Amino acid sequence: MPRPEPGSAAPVLGVYLLFAHEPYYLAGARELNTTVVAAASLLHSRVRQPDGARIHHLLVHGRRPGEIVPLSTLTHELDGGARWPQIGDWETVTEDLLQLVHDHDCDALGLRLPDIARALVCTGPSGEVHAVDPAAGTRRAYGPTERIEVLVGIGRHLARTEAGSPLWPGNGLLPPINCADPT
Numbered sequence: 616m617p618r619p620e621p622g623s624a625a626p627v628l629g630v631y632l633l634f635a636h637e638p639y640y641l642a643g644a645r646e647l648n649t650t651v652v653a654a655a656s657l658l659h660s661r662v663r664q665p666d667g668a669r670i671h672h673l674l675v676h677g678r679r680p681g682e683i684v685p686l687s688t689l690t691h692e693l694d695g696g697a698r699w700p701q702i703g704d705w706e707t708v709t710e711d712l713l714q715l716v717h718d719h720d721c722d723a724l725g726l727r728l729p730d731i732a733r734a735l736v737c738t739g740p741s742g743e744v745h746a747v748d749p750a751a752g753t754r755r756a757y758g759p760t761e762r763i764e765v766l767v768g769i770g771r772h773l774a775r776t777e778a779g780s781p782l783w784p785g786n787g788l789l790p791p792i793n794c795a796d797p798t
Contacts, residue, residue, distance in 0.1 A: 629679075629680035629681045629682070629781070630653075630654040630674060630675045630678045630679075630680070630681075630682050630684065631651050631652065631653060631654060631682070631683045631684065631773065631782070632651070632652050632653075632654055632656070632657065632670075632674055632684060632686065632712075633649065633650070633651050633683050633684065633685045633686065633736060633766075633769065634649070634650055634685070634686040634709045634712070635648060635649045635686070635728075635733055635736065635737050636648065636649070636650065636709065636713055638727075641725070645727065646727045647725035647726060647727055648726070648727055648728060648733060649725075649726040649727075649728045649733060649736065650712070650713065650716060650723050650724065650725055650726070651683060651723060651724040651726070651769065651773060651782075652712055652715075652716070652721060652722075652723045652724075652782065652784070653721070653722070653781065653782040653783070653784040654671055654674050654675050654784075655671070655784035655788055655791075656712060656715065656721045656723075656782075656784040656785055657670050657671035657674065657708065657712070658671055658784070658788040658789045658790070658791060659711075659712075659715055659720070659721060659784065659785045659787060659788055659789075660787040660788070660789060661711060661714070661715060661720065661785075661787070662708055662711040662712060662715070663703070663704060663707045663708050663711055664789060665703070665792070666702070666703025666704050666705075666707065666708050667703070667708050667711070667789075668789060668791060668792045669702045669703045669792065670689070670702060670703055670705065670708055671791055671792075672791065672792050672793075673689055673692070673693075673702055674689065675791075681770065683766055683769055683770055683773065685736045685737070685766070686705065686709065687736060687737050687738055687739050687740075687742075688739065688740055689705075690705075690739065691739035691740055691741075695739075715785060720785050720786075721782075721783060721784050721785035722782040722783040722784075723782065724769075724772065724773050724776050724782070726769065726772070728765070731744060731746060731757055731761075732765045732768075734757075735757055735761055735762040735765050736762065736765060736766070736769075738762070740759060740762065741758075741759055742758070742759075742762075743756050743757065743758045744756070744757045744758075745757075
């Protein structure tokens with residue numbers, strides 16, 4: 616793993632961004648449809664700025680060490696996305712992050728989440744996902760409890776992946792912005 620450059624911005628350790636994306640396949644046909652990156656990866660010089668820095672500030676503001684924050688949680692906190700224009704272009708930022716991952720210019724945890732789990736992390740913290748089994752004629756709702764279980768499972772996977780070495784956010788990090796209110 617490459618080492619940080621001298622003078623790089625110190626990463627905020629232990630806070631992570633989780634975002635879903637179009638599936639892609641690694642060697643061996645392993646599908647990945649969700650990615651976790653260190654929050655500091657948003658400060659990478661190849662990520663659209665100042666959008667990445669603003670999203671970084673929103674992401675780390677008031678979080679606990681080790682917290683994995685789905686993009687949908689940020690959307691929820693921004694009045695269901697109505698205030699995203701004040702923060703930045705999250706779509707371009709996540710595309711830039713995914714390109715960094717593909718180019719091996721930051722570490723990431725790529726996941727292949729099952730449909731329900733992926734839907735839950737794409738839904739806000741209080742949202743529900745409904746699944747219908749037409750053969751059995753049953754319907755099941757999955758909500759905040761199951762979403763937390765998914766995030767806990769991702770946290771365990773992340774802990775095994777990091778095993779003594781936190782996700783590297785990349786070189787060329789810009790300094791974080793500092794403002795009283797991220798929104």
